[in-house]
Amino acid sequence: MAEDQLSRAFTALADPTRRDIVARLSLADATPGQLAEPFAMSLQAVSKHLKVLEEAGLISRSRDAQRRPCHLETAVLDEMTAWVDRYRRNAEERFRRLDAVLAAMDDDMHDDAHDTQHNDEHQQDEDEGVASP
Amino acid sequence: MAEDQLSRAFTALADPTRRDIVARLSLADATPGQLAEPFAMSLQAVSKHLKVLEEAGLISRSRDAQRRPCHLETAVLDEMTAWVDRYRRNAEERFRRLDAVLAAMDDDMHDDAHDTQHNDEHQQDEDEGVASP
DNA sequence: GTTGTTATCAACCAATCGGTTGAGAAAGAG
DNA sequence: CTCTTTCTCAACCGATTGGTTGATAACAAC
Numbered sequence: 001m002a003e004d005q006l007s008r009a010f011t012a013l014a015d016p017t018r019r020d021i022v023a024r025l026s027l028a029d030a031t032p033g034q035l036a037e038p039f040a041m042s043l044q045a046v047s048k049h050l051k052v053l054e055e056a057g058l059i060s061r062s063r064d065a066q067r068r069p070c071h072l073e074t075a076v077l078d079e080m081t082a083w084v085d086r087y088r089r090n091a092e093e094r095f096r097r098l099d100a101v102l103a104a105m106d107d108d109m110h111d112d113a114h115d116t117q118h119n120d121e122h123q124q125d126e127d128e129g130v131a132s133p
Numbered sequence: 134m135a136e137d138q139l140s141r142a143f144t145a146l147a148d149p150t151r152r153d154i155v156a157r158l159s160l161a162d163a164t165p166g167q168l169a170e171p172f173a174m175s176l177q178a179v180s181k182h183l184k185v186l187e188e189a190g191l192i193s194r195s196r197d198a199q200r201r202p203c204h205l206e207t208a209v210l211d212e213m214t215a216w217v218d219r220y221r222r223n224a225e226e227r228f229r230r231l232d233a234v235l236a237a238m239d240d241d242m243h244d245d246a247h248d249t250q251h252n253d254e255h256q257q258d259e260d261e262g263v264a265s266p
Numbered sequence: 267g268t269t270g271t272t273a274t275c276a277a278c279c280a281a282t283c284g285g286t287t288g289a290g291a292a293a294g295a296g
Numbered sequence: 297c298t299c300t301t302t303c304t305c306a307a308c309c310g311a312t313t314g315g316t317t318g319a320t321a322a323c324a325a326c
Contacts, residue, residue, distance in 0.1 A: 007147055013217075014143035015284085026223035032303060045285055047304060052283095066293050066302040077221040081214050084146075088210040090159035148314085165273060178315055180274060185313095199272040199323050 005057060006083060009076050012056035017041075018049050025059060025072040032068060138190060139216060142209050145189035150174075151182050158192060158205040165201060 012018055021035055036046035050070060053059045057076040061068045145151055154168055169179035183203060186192045190209040194201045 004149065006152070007149055010143050010147035014140055014147050016137065016140055017284090019139070019216075023220055023223075026220040027227065033301090041284090042286070043303070044287085044305090048284075051304090066291095068303065072220075072224045074221045074224050077217050077224075081217050081221070083152075084210050084214050084217075087156055087159035087205070088207050088214070090156075091205045091207050091210075094160065144313095150314090166271090174314090175316070176273070177275090177317085181314075184274090199321095201273065 005076065006079065008052075008056040009058060009080055012052050012058055013080075015049070015052075017046075018053055021046075021049060021053065021070075022058060022072060025070055029069045029071045031064075032070070035070065138209065139212065141185075141189040142191060142213050145186050145191055146213075148182070148185075150179075151186055154179075154182060154186065154203075155191060155205060158203055162202045162204045165203070168203065 013022065017039065024030060024035065032043060032047055032050055035050070036043045039046060050059065050061075053070075054061060058073060059070045060073055061070055146155065150172065157163060157168065165176065165180055165183060168183070169176045172179060183192065183194075186203075187194060191206060192203045193206055194203050196202075
């Protein structure tokens with residue numbers, strides 16, 4: 001299964017039922033019973049979904065008599081946007097540089113034959129070590 | 134399986150191997166062979182991962198002789214951050230209002246007994262309709 | 267043509283996922 | 297105490313996942 005935090009978080013949000021739960025918890029805390037009500041599935045199934053969300057760190061649960069109200073935690077959501085945004089920015093920065101190179105080549109076409117050395121596809125820093133099997 | 138775009142995208146990034154591929158593609162386009170090289174798994178396995186990423190709309194593939202260079206697409210990454218950020222903001226805005234209510238209650242303690250009606254947990258707009266089974 | 271390289275397709279397999287039902291724990295109400 | 301409500305745990309089931317190996321397609325090089 002998904003071993004690390006980020007894998008658990010993405011796995012959790014990969015399910016539309018769980019995304020709907022997160023969407024509703026963003027508006028108000030709710031008990032498993034309240035969360036299960038609009039779905040055409042058993043309370044036990046929703047309970048499993050909540051467990052997945054909790055183990056991903058996306059929600060926390062307190063206690064109120066028999067009830068176990070669920071609360072959305074935003075820290076892991078932050079980590080997710082940070083990850084996605086980092087690589088989106090990497091890519092867009094790369095495209096921006098490529099556009100600049102193409103523009104320079106276009107200039108040379110109209111200008112003269114300069115010795116342009118365009119040097120895209122260079123390596124940068126890297127984290128998230130090579131995935132282990 | 135994951136039927137909608139967002140589910141496919143989150144599912145795709147739920148796997149550490151695929152996240153590593155995305156990370157490297159954010160720096161430079163690469164062929165399946167180049168992408169498979171650092172992994173301790175077969176080229177066929179990586180080819181499957183690329184198929185998942187492609188069907189999620191996260192990468193596109195062109196053609197160069199036998200090679201099928203992969204290119205990271207940023208549009209779906211944008212949709213993912215948009216989704217996550219929306220509900221993170223919902224939650225944080227809600228917490229901010231709750232803090233305000235608590236501060237007002239604290240004021241009343243020091244002030245006098247006013248007829249404060251604090252009205253959190255109200256409903257807002259909602260999309261992502263109730264998930265179908 | 268044949269050979270070599272690159273990548274995908276197909277079939278298989280163990281493990282996981284998302285649901286079910288049934289039993290039981292935990293707490294308030296009579 | 298018993299009864300009800302709320303929720304979780306356990307066992308089961310079919311479908312999907314993530315890997316494997318083997319065959320094959322597509323193209324370059326010879």
